[in-house]
Amino acid sequence: MQPETQETVVWSDDGLPVSPRFGVVYRGSNPQGDSDAGLEQARHVFLRGCGLLAADGASAWANAPRWQILETGFGLGLNFLATWHAWRADATRPDRLFYSAVEAWPPEAAHILRSAEPFAELAPLAQELAARWHGLLPGVHRMEFEGGKIQLTLAIGDAQAMLSELTGQFDSIYLDGFSPSVNPQMWDIHTMKAIARLARRGALAASWCVVGEMRRRLGTCGFIVKRVPGLPPKRHALRAVYDPRWEPKARADASPLPLPGGATPRRCIVIGSGLAGASCAYSLAQRGWQVTVLDRAAEPAAGASGLPAGVVAPHVSPDDRPLSRLTRAGAQATLGRARWLLREGIEFAPTGVLERHAPGERRLPTPWQEKSDSKATRSTTYSSTAPETITKAQQAAAPLDEARLALWHEQAGWIRPAMLVRSMLKAPGIEWRGNQNVHRLEGSSDADSPVWYVLDESGAMLAEAELVVVSAGFDTRAITGGSLPLNALRGQVAFGPMPGNTSNAALPTFPVNGHGSLIAHVPLQDGAMWVTGSTFERGNPQAQLQDADHAHNRQRIAELLPLAAAAIDSQWPDGRARAWSGVRATLPDRLPAVGALGGKHATTGTNDDAQPCALQLCTGFGARGLTLAVLCGEILASWLHGEPLPVERSLAEKLRAGRLTP
Structure with missing residues (x-):
């Protein structure tokens, strides 16, 4: 192979694309010399x-x-x-x-x-x-x-x-x-x-x-x-x-399709109507499943997905770890889904996100950091492909110096998650049912007619289907009999109305995160709002509001963006700054659990390996649900149907729910 060259394509005098790396054209002309003959070929x-x-x-x-x-x-x-x-x-x-x-x-x-x-x-x-x-x-x-x-x-x-x-x-x-x-x-x-x-x-x-x-x-x-x-x-x-003369061996990492005769779309029950549940329901409905979504709340997105507005941005790490790679793909998937279903500038906006570093922290992977250090300024931003010099608008929003660098995530933005949840649940093939208190699951062992039964506390059947996906956040632990090591993660944000006569320099038109976050100029029917937070309290499964967290969010926005904090500071004592709280679920390795749950369930008394259709999970997103839920819904559906995965095979394997059960 020839040495690397900077240009991938150059153009010949007769308009043909040429690879300087190999010294050949990408496509040729026909005998008449027509440069558009490539399409015929x-x-x-x-x-x-x-x-x-x-x-x-x-x-x-x-x-x-x-x-x-x-x-x-x-x-x-x-x-x-x-x-x-x-x-x-x-x-x-x-x-x-x-x-x-x-x-x-x-x-x-x-x-x-x-x-x-x-x-x-x-x-x-x-x-x-x-x-x-x-x-x-x-x-x-x-x-x-x-x-x-x-x-x-x-x-x-x-x-x-x-x-x-x-x-x-x-x-x-x-x-x-x-x-x-x-x-x-x-x-x-x-x-x-x-x-x-x-x-x-x-x-x-x-x-x-x-x-x-x-x-x-x-x-x-x-x-x-x-x-x-x-x-x-x-x-x-x-x-x-x-058409080989032999029977090809199955790949060691291949997963069997969950239904006899292949993943023929039938009936599916999704438990939970937050971002994860709605994403799974949408992806399966797009493939022909008749999906019933059950939730104990009276409205969709009543849990952590009810956040007033949230940031969609990738995670960046010096070693470009799996979470970083997944969130790059996840941000693309979430914003792509939003473009199909939501109103840009009203329910979401791909504005880009400015992420501030903690003092002295360097978070770029080595190849990107080397390119960053070659810049004339140390105040750099990370775009989708390489670091770039920060713009004047970004610099005005978050003044930087040698001790405070920042990353600019070009393919990022903000979203109102409840709007995306409701839009996905409106897709053809999905029925949403609220006030459904799921207590346990039972699976039949009839290979000719496999089915799961969803039961309430009294043992009454709420629904039945050939496939069940549990996406109920921290409640997934109880529904699956405690077989998944989920932990509760309570978070609280503050939000309030946009102050009048405030310049964008004080409240920027793009989200800023790092030590806390700020999203401003989020449209409402009667104006616009700002949102800041979030706190992280581990081990608390209750979404109660706490005065200490409200004060903490006030302090964090002052440290993150002093000009913005000054513009909205009067809203804390006069009550215009309100609080919202939700409970997320996390797993020990901080990656979500997707796919079949292995091992024995206390709720069913059976082994998933014996079930004609294994119980499926999509949960454990922690604070990354906005970025990862849509992607993981697609990964789950792709596994079920033997379709191409949206990420590397080895990366998707790290999400398998079975990794966490005996």
Whole structure:
């Protein structure tokens, strides 16, 4: 592989994108010299090669509930855009399209737009892709389009390493990338084996590359390969079907689908209607489940998710630990869901978030810190890709010096969580029922008709379903018989009306956090409000208001933002500054619990391993529910359906609920 170069793409005099790293074009022209011939090649080689543009109109994905495509080299996104366009144009398209791709050197968004310029039908799609093309650090990233019906999972890094981090059972495989002569690792036997492990039997693969050694490697891995006529100037193209003579071994980390015959959507009960429960209900309903959400309260989001407004921002750590990586993905997922369901500027706003460091604290991972130290100023901010110099507006909001640095989280903002909860619960396929005091669960052992029964204190049945997800915060511990080591974490915030004639310099238009937090200018029907906090009291499961916490929040805002504190300080003695309290649930390793709960339950007296459908959990978010709940709902649904995960496989494995039970 050639040495790293700063530029990923340069443009030739005839308008073709060129990789300076490999010295070859991303796509070629046809014999007539048309620079827009790349789209013809994409359609002929990949879409027709995988049966997605059938001449008789009977495409391979016709009327499928979902379809999964794997691409080995995303490049400038032309194959993805062509597939998206074909999906839109096909009346028999699958309801959900999962497109996973690997790319070692992601281009700039501007290159994606320029690449799509010759193709009028793709330009609007390229605009949507470019708008989400940010924060592409090494790892797995999820982008959603068409209201979530198209999910692009982009794995940034070396092909072999990232293929091992992808999950799914792929129906179509696009074998793309720079040629074996310049990038041999992309086409070697280890890459082909990694691809085969992700293919379902009968999956169709296609490529422009017909090198004999590559064809033999595919055959060794279980593909039946043939050469077909190519589109000039290519003489041939490759088509293959995955149909090994042997029965492939299941991956050691593969999880069985929870229902006999696979994860056929049926009835599901979600216990708890906070952010976690609503997120799980929404993700499952999008996949065809009929979901009943039960809550002991009279209204949704009556617990910790009733926070007046909260900050959505990633966690940053010097070692870029799993929590940091998860929260980067989680912030994207939460804000993405909000864009589909909420009114921007009213119920949420992706304003960015300024995070202040404690005096002397350095929190950037080493590679980012080195780039930060190279700046002319030590007052730096962290954006999605690299530290950048803090702006004048941010500096005015939070004066910095050598002892007080800050991070600027570009892909972050604020949200009113109860609004998101209610919007998700309104999705088709979801029924919400309040005043339902769930006491215990019972599961049948009938393999032919597996079902869970949800019972109240008197033993009366509240609901029954083939799948149950418990997302009841700290109450999850009692409902599951104390088998999960959840701890209560009570928190209290203060909020009040925006003062008149106050400049944005005193109360900034973006959240500031660090030692406490402040969100200002949150719209209300009769004005706007500010919110500050939160306190952390471990071991208290009661959400009572405490005067000491109210005073503590007043002190913390004075330390975080003195100008803002001065602007609202009079609201404490005159009662305009009010308090709100909620109880979160945490786990010993500070990561949430997602998925099947292993071990024996006191409530059921049975083993989950003996249950036809294991009890599922989504809980233990602590103070990170706003950032992680939507992501974890998608992880749970992906596990249940064998779909591509929205994060690295190894990262998702750290969340499995079974890790915490004997």
